Amino acid sequence: MKRLLTLVMASLLFFSFVPEFASANSPTSLINTSKKYMGTPYRLGGTTPTAFDCSGFTQYVFNKEGLSIPRTTGQQMAIGTSVSKSNLEVGDLVFFNTSGRGVSHVGIYSGSNNFIHASVSKGVMVSSLDDPYYWKSRYIGARRVADFSDNVTKEESQVAAAAPVKEIVYASRAEVAQVLAEKLDLDMTTANVTFDDVDESNKHYKAIAAVAEAKIFTGDAGKFNPNKELTRAQLAKVLVEAFELRHSAIANFSDVPNGHWATEYINILFYNEITTGYGDGTFGLTDKVSVGQLHKFIDRINN
Numbered sequence: 001m002k003r004l005l006t007l008v009m010a011s012l013l014f015f016s017f018v019p020e021f022a023s024a025n026s027p028t029s030l031i032n033t034s035k036k037y038m039g040t041p042y043r044l045g046g047t048t049p050t051a052f053d054c055s056g057f058t059q060y061v062f063n064k065e066g067l068s069i070p071r072t073t074g075q076q077m078a079i080g081t082s083v084s085k086s087n088l089e090v091g092d093l094v095f096f097n098t099s100g101r102g103v104s105h106v107g108i109y110s111g112s113n114n115f116i117h118a119s120v121s122k123g124v125m126v127s128s129l130d131d132p133y134y135w136k137s138r139y140i141g142a143r144r145v146a147d148f149s150d151n152v153t154k155e156e157s158q159v160a161a162a163a164p165v166k167e168i169v170y171a172s173r174a175e176v177a178q179v180l181a182e183k184l185d186l187d188m189t190t191a192n193v194t195f196d197d198v199d200e201s202n203k204h205y206k207a208i209a210a211v212a213e214a215k216i217f218t219g220d221a222g223k224f225n226p227n228k229e230l231t232r233a234q235l236a237k238v239l240v241e242a243f244e245l246r247h248s249a250i251a252n253f254s255d256v257p258n259g260h261w262a263t264e265y266i267n268i269l270f271y272n273e274i275t276t277g278y279g280d281g282t283f284g285l286t287d288k289v290s291v292g293q294l295h296k297f298i299d300r301i302n303n
Contacts, residue, residue, distance in 0.1 A: 080145035174226035
């Protein structure tokens with residue numbers, strides 16, 4: 001029973017938050033993604049690039065950047081931490097009372113007192129918080145629902161043209177092995193690694209041995225490839241086998257074809273309500289696991 005509970009907690013760790021991770025490298029990335037949908041028309045209940053309502057737009061953009069937030073404006077205002085108007089940062093959610101009955105509109109703060117949102121009149125657009133004719137008097141607060149500080153280094157954020165450092169942004173097979181070994185309470189007191197590319201000089205040596213012994217990870221032609229990044233498809237396989245998940249339903253993710261090696265694993269995760277995919281109906285087969293987000297999710301579970 002104890003091991004079962006441990007497995008369940010570890011399962012929740014990876015997919016109650018992680019399923020929507022993609023490449024949320026910085027607040028700039030979040031805003032750049034949001035601006036791709038400028039001019040998209042408004043429709044009440046809209047959640048796709050065909051048409052958005054305000055909270056459908058914010059949820060979609062955050063999901064595309066690898067961050068899962070609730071569907072409705074009220075639910076979105078209930079998450080994260082409150083932020084004063086004077087301390088707004090790019091990526092914060094900003095809320096408004098446009099109906100006279102409490103929170104009814106949401107947008108994403110984009111800097112310089114501006115926010116991007118799906119407006120009823122013009123669709124996705126940028127507006128000013130200080131607009132004296134409408135938004136200034138209707139502003140009611142903001143919430144910080146994402147912390148990008150561990151996704152890019154200070155040095156990276158100062159160089160806009162610099163590419164993210166992969167070792168910082170994405171989780172390697174060795175790093176995920178370490179997390180799994182710790183969360184599953186695997187025996188790491190003994191190590192018998194037979195992979196050609198892993199020896200005792202690797203700081204994840206014992207964890208790699210533990211997950212290999214548990215048959216959670218397998219090698220490739222005698223190699224573990226410890227520094228290779230892990231994709232969502234690969235993680236689906238690892239989790240299904242690690243947690244001995246069974247039963248499946250057809251998920252119908254638009255980017256997961258029948259016959260793909262990961263289709264059944266993904267369908268099993270979908271059946272067990274471990275993943276719902278992105279807001280655009282895709283799963284993200286080749287999206288890489290962010291190590292920064294992974295550690296944030298661990299902190300959320302621990303706290």
